[in-house]
Amino acid sequence: MAAVVDTANPIHVRGLRKRYGNASVVQDVDLEVHPGEVFALLGPNGAGKTTTVEILEGVRRRTGGDVSVLGRDPAEDAPEWRARLGIVPQTTGAYSDLTVREVIEHFAAFYPAPLPVEQAMEMVGLRKQERKQAHQLSGGQLRRLDVAVGIVGDPDLIFLDEPTTGLDPAARLEAWELVRYFADRGKTTLLTTHYLDEVEALAQRAAVIVAGKVVEVGTVAELGGRRDTPAVVSFTRVGRMAGLTLPLLPPDALVDPSDDEVVTLHTHSPTQALAAILPWAAEAGVHELPDLRVQRPTLEDVYLKLISENQGADS
Numbered sequence: 001m002a003a004v005v006d007t008a009n010p011i012h013v014r015g016l017r018k019r020y021g022n023a024s025v026v027q028d029v030d031l032e033v034h035p036g037e038v039f040a041l042l043g044p045n046g047a048g049k050t051t052t053v054e055i056l057e058g059v060r061r062r063t064g065g066d067v068s069v070l071g072r073d074p075a076e077d078a079p080e081w082r083a084r085l086g087i088v089p090q091t092t093g094a095y096s097d098l099t100v101r102e103v104i105e106h107f108a109a110f111y112p113a114p115l116p117v118e119q120a121m122e123m124v125g126l127r128k129q130e131r132k133q134a135h136q137l138s139g140g141q142l143r144r145l146d147v148a149v150g151i152v153g154d155p156d157l158i159f160l161d162e163p164t165t166g167l168d169p170a171a172r173l174e175a176w177e178l179v180r181y182f183a184d185r186g187k188t189t190l191l192t193t194h195y196l197d198e199v200e201a202l203a204q205r206a207a208v209i210v211a212g213k214v215v216e217v218g219t220v221a222e223l224g225g226r227r228d229t230p231a232v233v234s235f236t237r238v239g240r241m242a243g244l245t246l247p248l249l250p251p252d253a254l255v256d257p258s259d260d261e262v263v264t265l266h267t268h269s270p271t272q273a274l275a276a277i278l279p280w281a282a283e284a285g286v287h288e289l290p291d292l293r294v295q296r297p298t299l300e301d302v303y304l305k306l307i308s309e310n311q312g313a314d315s
C-alpha cells in the first residue's frame with residue numbers, strides 16, 4: 001500500500017479497507033477532514049466506525065487503501081506524530097489506584113508541550129475530585145478522566161469515540177464546550193457519536209457509514225438532501241374554515257387530500273403558504289390556527305432514512 005501525504009488536510013483517506021478473516025468490515029472508504037473542522041462519523045452499531053478511527057490513530061493495521069493523518073501514514077506510528085494526536089477511545093481506561101491528578105500528570109509527561117494539569121482538570125470538571133482514586137469515580141466521572149487524558153497533550157487532531165456516552169446532561173454540555181474550545185483554537189476533531197443533537201451542536205460536516213461503506217458525506221445542514229426536502233405545514237380546520245376551499249397557495253404546495261379535518265401541505269415556501277392561509281382563516285373568523293405546525297426534516301429523520309435505504313447494501 002502506498003503512503004499518501006496530504007499536507008492540506010489533517011485526515012485524507014482513499015479506498016480504505018479492513019478485513020477480519022473473511023469479513024470485510026471497512027470497504028473502500030474515502031474521507032477528507034478539513035483543518036479546524038469538527039467532523040462527525042455516524043452509523044449504526046458495527047458499521048465500522050471504531051475500526052476506521054483506530055486505523056487513523058495508528059492502533060490498528062489496515063488491509064488496504066491510502067491513509068494520511070497530519071501528513072503521515074499512521075502505520076509508521078512515529079512518536080512525534082503520535083504526540084500531536086489526542087485520543088479518547090470508546091472504552092474507559094483502567095487507571096489502577098492513581099488519583100485523578102496523578103493520572104493526568106502521568107499522561108501529560110508523554111507530551112512535549114502539555115496543558116497545565118489544573119487546566120485539564122478544570123476543562124473536564126474534575127477539579128473537586130483531583131484527590132480521588134480513579135476506582136472511586138462514578139462512570140461519568142471516569143469518562144471525563146478519559147477525556148482529560150485524551151486532551152492533556154494539547155493535540156492538533158482529536159479523536160473522540162463516543163465521548164459523552166454515560167454523561168449526565170450537564171456534563172454533556174461541558175464536554176461540548178471542550179470540543180468548541182479546541183475548535184476555536186483551530187484544532188481538528190473527528191467525533192464518533194450516536195447522539196444526533198451532539199452532531200447538530202458541534203459538527204460542520206458528517207459522514208454516514210453503513211456496513212463498512214460511506215453512504216453519505218456532507219455538511220450537517222445538507223445531509224441526506226435535508227435542505228431540499230419540503231417543509232410540512234399542518235393545522236386543524238375549525239368553525240367556518242371547514243367548508244371553505246383553501247386559498248391560492250405557492251405553486252409547489254402539495255395538499256394531502258386524505259384528511260378533511262387536518263390540512264397538511266408540503267412546500268418549500270411555508271412562509272408564503274402561511275401568508276395566504278392566515279387572512280383566509282381570519283375571514284372565516286379564525287384568528288389562531290389550531291394545532292399549527294411547520295416541520296422540517298430533522299437530522300434524525302434523514303439519518304434514519306439513510307440507514308434504512310442502505311442497510312443490506314453490503315453485497
Ligand SMILES: Nc1ncnc2c1ncn2[C@@H]1O[C@H](COP(=O)(O)OP(=O)(O)OP(=O)(O)O)[C@@H](O)[C@H]1O
Nearest residue numbers: 020023025043044045046047048049050051052090
Ligand atoms: N478484533 C476484531 N475481530 C473481528 N471482528 C471485529 C474486531 N473488531 C471489530 N470487529 C467487527 O467489525 C465490525 C465493525 O466494528 P466497529 O467496532 O468498527 O463498529 P462501530 O461502527 O464502531 O460500532 P459501534 O457503534 O457499536 O461502536 C463489527 O462487525 C465487529 O464485530
